Amino acid sequence: MIQLQNVVKRYPGGQEALSQVSLRMDEGAMAFLTGHSGAGKSTLLKLIALIERPTRGQITVNGQLLNRLPKRKVPYFRRGIGIIFQDHHLLHDRTVFDNVALPLVILGYRQAEIARRVRAALDKVGLLHKERAQPVTLSSGEQQRVGIARAVVHKPAILLADEPTGNLDPDLSREIMNLFMQFNQVGVTTLIASHDLELISTLRKPILRLEAGKLLDTGAPPVAQAEA
Numbered sequence: 402m403i404q405l406q407n408v409v410k411r412y413p414g415g416q417e418a419l420s421q422v423s424l425r426m427d428e429g430a431m432a433f434l435t436g437h438s439g440a441g442k443s444t445l446l447k448l449i450a451l452i453e454r455p456t457r458g459q460i461t462v463n464g465q466l467l468n469r470l471p472k473r474k475v476p477y478f479r480r481g482i483g484i485i486f487q488d489h490h491l492l493h494d495r496t497v498f499d500n501v502a503l504p505l506v507i508l509g510y511r512q513a514e515i516a517r518r519v520r521a522a523l524d525k526v527g528l529l530h531k532e533r534a535q536p537v538t539l540s541s542g543e544q545q546r547v548g549i550a551r552a553v554v555h556k557p558a559i560l561l562a563d564e565p566t567g568n569l570d571p572d573l574s575r576e577i578m579n580l581f582m583q584f585n586q587v588g589v590t591t592l593i594a595s596h597d598l599e600l601i602s603t604l605r606k607p608i609l610r611l612e613a614g615k616l617l618d619t620g621a622p623p624v625a626q627a628e629a
């Protein structure tokens with residue numbers, strides 16, 4: 402579950418990036434976050450992932466009130482979250498396998514368990530046959546799928562994606578969104594920032610709209626529920 406109550410974010414020296422944002426996503430829900438560049442989409446995702454802290458307001462994620470979560474508990478908290486960026490941040494001097502394994506290596510998993518989980522994650526994104534490849538030899542869609550495998554390899558309860566299809570053509574974008582839908586179908590709470598309204602409006606999931614840091618009232622309550 403993700404809940405924001407009257408959240409304000411002001412960066413040092415800046416204007417309010419988010420103003421009085423309240424929303425709730427139930428466990429297992431999926432929603433899109435849309436709005437123009439600068440509307441606050443990335444900021445909202447960063448607050449949920451504790452990459453940034455709110456200026457005011459309360460944020461609860463996976464049952465934990467984040468406001469007072471001490472720094473030393475942040476790494477443990479992050480295990481519950483998988484993050485995907487537009488430019489996937491893959492390491493180009495390592496194989497696909499090693500890129501996906503990285504979070505597990507950091508978490509201290511044993512070799513055999515790492516191999517098992519990495520292959521399961523690569524299988525889910527359809528790239529098991531590329532485990533020995535270097536990321537540069539892959540297409541941009543494949544690289545993004547490696548980024549997704551890396552984000553889900555530790556089985557997070559929540560997936561956050563920031564413009565995951567920003568660099569992809571419409572067919573590949575749809576493919577990537579379908580992948581997210583598949584993860585959501587097995588229970589992963591999924592929030593995706595995207596300005597591709599044409600695509601996301603066909604996917605039948607709630608769309609939260611940000612405009613200049615404010616969540617617009619779209620008629621529906623700012624709540625995204627899991628499908629029964």
Ligand code: ADP
Pocket residue numbers: 412413415417418436437438439440441442443444445
């Ligand atoms: P979006 O993801 O919708 O493009 P952002 O969350 O990146 O929007 O940005 C929202 C606002 O906050 C913008 O005005 C942006 O310039 C500002 N902003 C974002 N990150 C920072 C930062 N680290 N320092 C100062 N201002 C920032």
Ligand code: ADP
Pocket residue numbers: 443452484486487563
């Ligand atoms: P944006 O384009 O929205 O600014 P970036 O891809 O540049 O997003 O990354 C946003 C910020 O989050 C960067 O400052 C980056 O260092 C940080 N970051 C990226 N991944 C992680 C992570 N797993 N944990 C903590 N911080 C991260």
